[in-house]
Amino acid sequence: MPEVTEAAADGGEVGELGADAGVEAGCGWSVDEEEDRLEPDTKLSRASVFATSHASPVRHLLTAAAPAVSPIRTSFAVEEYLVSTCGLTRPQPVKASAKLSHLKSPSKPDAVLTFLAGLGLSGADVAALIAKDPLFLCAKVEKTLAPNVAGLTGLGLSPYDIARLVSLSRHRFRCRSIVSRLSDMHYYLTLFGSSDNVLRALKRSFYLLTSDLEGVVKPNLALLRECELGACDIAKLCTSRPGLLSTNPERFRGMVACAKNMGVPCGSGMFGHALHAVACFSKEEIAARVDCLKNTFMWTDAEVAIAVSKAPLMLTRSKESMQRSSEFLISEVGLEPAYIARRPAVLTYSLEGRLRPRYYAVKFLKENGLLNHDRDYYSPVLVSNNDFMKKYICPHKEAAPHLAEDYAAACRGEVPARFIFA
Known part of the structure; x- marks a missing residue:
């Protein structure tokens, strides 16, 4: 196997930030409706967070004691280390060890584990992180990880928040280039209103932190403001659908026009829902779904237009789901199609x-x-x-x-x- 260079093991250049990324103001609120189905990949216990001093986070993280450090040995068995020290369960170590065959000793992995323990990640958190990104064990603590933590601490993020960010960002956190994104993080903290909301958005689309702030994100935000959405409405919409902010501005302008054509008033609470709906489908797919609704509920053109403008999210429901709802509401409950068209919110429930x-x-x-x-x-x-x-x-x-x-x-x-x- 080719030897892995120290630079590659530590995360490489800026390009790696977007390698596996998908395209997807301070009001003090919390998003609950979609949060129920989107919990963090790894649960972090607040009780396990190391009491890191904001005055000297790097020193504390470098001197914190790890819960388990590998014993001194004459040869380094990577797969055994992943099981006994990192907590991976089979068959995870087999796949992970292939990426770590260049390691000759546990010194660097031990330093990383000590750092993660000091940051507050539990054993289960660490195991999940290493299983998904084995090369995290090769990161440089003093040159990369600790400076990243220091920068985030300076922005006001707590050790608990930073630990969550480590679990979300995985390989990106071991990149030196993430430091250049700290100013963007400050902008998002202001936009979303709290670190908790920022982390919820990043969980859904970490690509947001690597998007072009000036060329993409800010133009899209300006367009939302032109649509008469207030700061709280924008923050709520983008927390649940952060991919909107990183969408190509030209395409995003087309999405806004499509939402307006659905008859949803700008500035209304439904306009964000309309954007959510049109973000999922092309213009042709939306037209097909509107036609399907019309046929399924025996609506006139006027009735389907009223229904869609009042409950645009029903466009995201499957054809089968709408068919079952139609049969139940019309055949069993005995509701008239026109009655349902004027009260389409009923179609958004299970x-x-x-x-x-x-x-x-x-x-x-x-x-x-x-x-x-x-x-x-x-x-x-x-x-x-x-x-x-x-x-x-x-x-x-x-x-x-x-x-x-x-x-x-x-x-x-x-x-x-x-x-x-x-």
């Missing part, structure tokens, strides 16, 4: 987890004289789960003692016998 269970529960209450028969179906669908329980389930504990149990079963996809009506 059929199995929300629409069907709530319909069963409300119908049970009506059939047993516990709720007026003229109560609209739409209102129970919109409220949160806690509010639904408070308004429709809990008040009937005595009259319907099994209602909560049956509703929970319906949310799991079951059809309780008490929810079967003649």
